[in-house]
Amino acid sequence: MRRSAFIAALVLASAVFAGNSFADGLRVAVIDVNRILNESDAGQAAKKKMEARYEELKKSIEAKQEDARKLKDEIDKQKVMLGKEKLKEKEDALQAKVNELRQLTQEGEREMQSRQGELTREVLKSIEAKIDDVVKADRLDLVLEKSAGVIHFNESMDITARVLKMVNEDKTGGKEKKGNGGGK
Secondary structure (H helix, E strand, O other): OHHHHHHHHHHHHHHHHHOHHHHHOOOEEEEOHHHHHHHOHHHHHHHHHHHHHHHHHHHHHHHHHHHHHHHHHHHHHHOOOOOHHHHHHHHHHHHHHHHHHHHHHHHHHHHHHHHHHHHHHHHHHHHHHHHHHHHHHHOOOEEEEHHHOOOOOOHHHEOHHHHHHHHHHOOOOOOOOOOOOOOO
16 A cells, blocks of 8 residues: 555656646657768768778788788699798798788778777767757757667658758867857
8 A cells, every 4th residue: 555655656746847748748859860870971971981991901901811822822832842941931921921911800890990989979979969959949858769669750750851951061070069069
Protein backbone atom coordinates (compact mmCIF):
# COMPACT_ATOMS: atom_id res chain seq x y z
CA MET A 1 0.00 0.00 0.00
CA ARG A 2 2.74 2.44 0.96
CA ARG A 3 4.67 1.63 -2.17
CA SER A 4 1.76 2.36 -4.53
CA ALA A 5 1.07 5.62 -2.69
CA PHE A 6 4.73 6.58 -3.10
CA ILE A 7 4.63 5.76 -6.83
CA ALA A 8 1.40 7.76 -7.26
CA ALA A 9 3.02 10.74 -5.49
CA LEU A 10 6.07 10.43 -7.76
CA VAL A 11 3.93 10.39 -10.90
CA LEU A 12 1.94 13.40 -9.65
CA ALA A 13 5.14 15.30 -8.84
CA SER A 14 6.55 14.49 -12.29
CA ALA A 15 3.40 15.78 -13.95
CA VAL A 16 3.51 18.99 -11.91
CA PHE A 17 7.18 19.64 -12.71
CA ALA A 18 6.76 18.73 -16.38
CA GLY A 19 3.98 21.32 -16.51
CA ASN A 20 3.94 23.16 -19.82
CA SER A 21 5.57 20.39 -21.81
CA PHE A 22 2.65 18.02 -21.35
CA ALA A 23 0.03 20.78 -21.38
CA ASP A 24 1.18 22.14 -24.73
CA GLY A 25 2.02 18.74 -26.18
CA LEU A 26 5.42 17.28 -26.67
CA ARG A 27 7.29 18.99 -29.52
CA VAL A 28 9.41 16.39 -31.32
CA ALA A 29 11.67 16.56 -34.36
CA VAL A 30 13.72 14.02 -36.28
CA ILE A 31 17.15 14.53 -37.83
CA ASP A 32 19.44 12.45 -40.03
CA VAL A 33 22.94 13.42 -38.85
CA ASN A 34 24.62 10.96 -41.24
CA ARG A 35 22.97 12.68 -44.19
CA ILE A 36 24.26 16.04 -42.98
CA LEU A 37 27.76 14.62 -42.47
CA ASN A 38 27.74 13.22 -46.01
CA GLU A 39 26.04 16.08 -47.84
CA SER A 40 27.28 19.20 -46.07
CA ASP A 41 30.09 21.27 -47.55
CA ALA A 42 32.15 20.74 -44.38
CA GLY A 43 31.49 16.98 -44.52
CA GLN A 44 32.46 16.84 -48.20
CA ALA A 45 35.67 18.79 -47.48
CA ALA A 46 36.54 16.41 -44.65
CA LYS A 47 35.89 13.46 -46.95
CA LYS A 48 38.20 14.91 -49.62
CA LYS A 49 40.96 15.40 -47.02
CA MET A 50 40.55 11.79 -45.95
CA GLU A 51 40.63 10.52 -49.53
CA ALA A 52 43.75 12.56 -50.33
CA ARG A 53 45.62 11.21 -47.32
CA TYR A 54 44.39 7.69 -48.09
CA GLU A 55 45.84 7.93 -51.60
CA GLU A 56 49.21 9.09 -50.20
CA LEU A 57 49.31 6.17 -47.78
CA LYS A 58 48.18 3.75 -50.48
CA LYS A 59 51.00 4.85 -52.83
CA SER A 60 53.57 4.47 -50.05
CA ILE A 61 52.31 0.98 -49.19
CA GLU A 62 52.18 -0.06 -52.85
CA ALA A 63 55.81 1.09 -53.33
CA LYS A 64 56.89 -1.01 -50.34
CA GLN A 65 54.91 -3.97 -51.68
CA GLU A 66 56.62 -3.65 -55.04
CA ASP A 67 60.06 -3.57 -53.36
CA ALA A 68 59.19 -6.73 -51.45
CA ARG A 69 57.87 -8.43 -54.60
CA LYS A 70 61.05 -7.61 -56.52
CA LEU A 71 63.23 -8.98 -53.74
CA LYS A 72 61.13 -12.17 -53.56
CA ASP A 73 61.37 -12.62 -57.33
CA GLU A 74 65.12 -12.08 -57.13
CA ILE A 75 65.41 -14.69 -54.40
CA ASP A 76 63.28 -17.16 -56.36
CA LYS A 77 65.38 -16.72 -59.53
CA GLN A 78 68.76 -16.92 -57.79
CA LYS A 79 67.90 -19.50 -55.13
CA VAL A 80 69.96 -22.25 -56.75
CA MET A 81 72.95 -20.01 -57.51
CA LEU A 82 73.12 -18.28 -54.12
CA GLY A 83 75.03 -19.79 -51.26
CA LYS A 84 73.29 -20.54 -47.98
CA GLU A 85 74.68 -17.40 -46.34
CA LYS A 86 73.69 -15.09 -49.19
CA LEU A 87 70.27 -16.74 -49.44
CA LYS A 88 69.72 -16.31 -45.68
CA GLU A 89 70.74 -12.64 -45.98
CA LYS A 90 68.24 -11.99 -48.77
CA GLU A 91 65.45 -13.89 -46.98
CA ASP A 92 66.10 -11.86 -43.83
CA ALA A 93 65.97 -8.68 -45.91
CA LEU A 94 62.67 -9.83 -47.42
CA GLN A 95 61.26 -10.60 -43.97
CA ALA A 96 62.33 -7.13 -42.78
CA LYS A 97 60.52 -5.56 -45.76
CA VAL A 98 57.40 -7.61 -45.02
CA ASN A 99 57.50 -6.54 -41.36
CA GLU A 100 58.00 -2.91 -42.36
CA LEU A 101 55.07 -3.18 -44.77
CA ARG A 102 52.86 -4.69 -42.06
CA GLN A 103 53.82 -1.93 -39.63
CA LEU A 104 53.24 0.79 -42.23
CA THR A 105 49.81 -0.65 -43.01
CA GLN A 106 48.84 -0.76 -39.33
CA GLU A 107 50.08 2.78 -38.72
CA GLY A 108 48.17 3.96 -41.78
CA GLU A 109 44.96 2.37 -40.53
CA ARG A 110 45.37 3.97 -37.10
CA GLU A 111 46.10 7.35 -38.66
CA MET A 112 43.05 7.15 -40.92
CA GLN A 113 40.79 6.22 -37.99
CA SER A 114 42.21 9.05 -35.92
CA ARG A 115 41.86 11.60 -38.73
CA GLN A 116 38.33 10.48 -39.48
CA GLY A 117 37.41 10.93 -35.83
CA GLU A 118 38.95 14.41 -35.69
CA LEU A 119 37.36 15.61 -38.92
CA THR A 120 33.98 14.14 -37.99
CA ARG A 121 34.10 15.79 -34.55
CA GLU A 122 34.72 19.19 -36.16
CA VAL A 123 31.69 18.84 -38.43
CA LEU A 124 29.57 17.42 -35.59
CA LYS A 125 30.31 20.51 -33.47
CA SER A 126 28.81 22.68 -36.19
CA ILE A 127 25.83 20.34 -36.60
CA GLU A 128 25.17 20.29 -32.85
CA ALA A 129 25.29 24.09 -32.68
CA LYS A 130 22.77 24.36 -35.51
CA ILE A 131 20.52 21.74 -33.92
CA ASP A 132 20.60 23.80 -30.70
CA ASP A 133 19.59 26.88 -32.71
CA VAL A 134 16.62 25.01 -34.22
CA VAL A 135 15.64 23.55 -30.83
CA LYS A 136 15.60 27.02 -29.28
CA ALA A 137 13.84 28.67 -32.23
CA ASP A 138 11.13 26.00 -32.46
CA ARG A 139 11.05 25.30 -28.70
CA LEU A 140 11.48 21.57 -29.28
CA ASP A 141 11.30 19.16 -26.36
CA LEU A 142 12.91 16.18 -28.08
CA VAL A 143 15.06 15.56 -31.17
CA LEU A 144 15.46 11.97 -32.34
CA GLU A 145 18.29 10.74 -34.56
CA LYS A 146 16.75 8.92 -37.52
CA SER A 147 19.32 6.10 -37.61
CA ALA A 148 18.91 5.43 -33.87
CA GLY A 149 15.82 3.32 -34.43
CA VAL A 150 13.11 5.75 -35.54
CA ILE A 151 10.81 3.52 -37.55
CA HIS A 152 8.25 6.04 -38.72
CA PHE A 153 7.75 9.77 -38.49
CA ASN A 154 5.78 12.48 -40.23
CA GLU A 155 8.02 14.23 -42.79
CA SER A 156 7.03 17.60 -41.29
CA MET A 157 9.01 16.60 -38.18
CA ASP A 158 12.27 16.20 -40.16
CA ILE A 159 14.64 19.11 -39.55
CA THR A 160 17.55 17.59 -41.50
CA ALA A 161 17.33 19.85 -44.56
CA ARG A 162 17.02 22.93 -42.39
CA VAL A 163 20.07 22.05 -40.29
CA LEU A 164 22.01 21.05 -43.43
CA LYS A 165 21.35 24.46 -44.92
CA MET A 166 22.46 26.18 -41.71
CA VAL A 167 25.66 24.11 -41.55
CA ASN A 168 26.46 24.99 -45.17
CA GLU A 169 25.87 28.67 -44.45
CA ASP A 170 28.25 28.48 -41.47
CA LYS A 171 31.53 29.90 -42.78
CA THR A 172 33.59 28.68 -39.82
CA GLY A 173 34.07 25.30 -41.52
CA GLY A 174 32.96 23.32 -38.48
CA LYS A 175 35.18 25.24 -36.06
CA GLU A 176 33.48 26.43 -32.90
CA LYS A 177 32.46 30.08 -32.94
CA LYS A 178 33.41 32.41 -30.12
CA GLY A 179 30.65 33.99 -28.12
CA ASN A 180 27.18 32.52 -27.75
CA GLY A 181 27.69 29.51 -30.05
CA GLY A 182 26.64 31.21 -33.27
CA GLY A 183 22.95 31.84 -32.55
CA LYS A 184 20.66 33.67 -34.98
